[in-house]
Amino acid sequence: MADPRIDPTVPPSGDGCVECLASGGWWFHLRRCARCGHIGCCDSSPSQHASAHAKASGHSVIRSFEPGEDWFYDYETDEGMEGPALAPPEHHPLKQPTPGPAGKVPRDWQRYLH
Numbered sequence: 001m002a003d004p005r006i007d008p009t010v011p012p013s014g015d016g017c018v019e020c021l022a023s024g025g026w027w028f029h030l031r032r033c034a035r036c037g038h039i040g041c042c043d044s045s046p047s048q049h050a051s052a053h054a055k056a057s058g059h060s061v062i063r064s065f066e067p068g069e070d071w072f073y074d075y076e077t078d079e080g081m082e083g084p085a086l087a088p089p090e091h092h093p094l095k096q097p098t099p100g101p102a103g104k105v106p107r108d109w110q111r112y113l114h
């Protein structure tokens, strides 16, 4: 039976963190909700929108949205896990900088990481 925490048919919500893009913020790394495709920023980022989305929605599983990374993680069990291939694209555009997005990241960004 398919894992109810994961819907591999849903594409990602966009190229970057939904809430950061809406508010003019920036992120370090990006995480994709494995259930609804919401793109949020990681727990090292200033605003930690991926874990906020997991809490608010009950969607506990994320997958990395970074190029070359295909790991999954469950906030509820606090463990990494295996998962299926998800609807493309499987990572943010390669031309998009890390941290990102371009033009929003302060020069001393490392000071703001968690």
Ligand SMILES: [Zn+2]
Pocket: 017, 018, 019, 020, 025, 026, 027, 040, 041, 045, 047, 048, 049, 050
């Ligand atoms: Zn964010």
Ligand SMILES: [Zn+2]
Pocket: 033, 034, 035, 036, 037, 038, 053, 057, 059
């Ligand atoms: Zn979700």
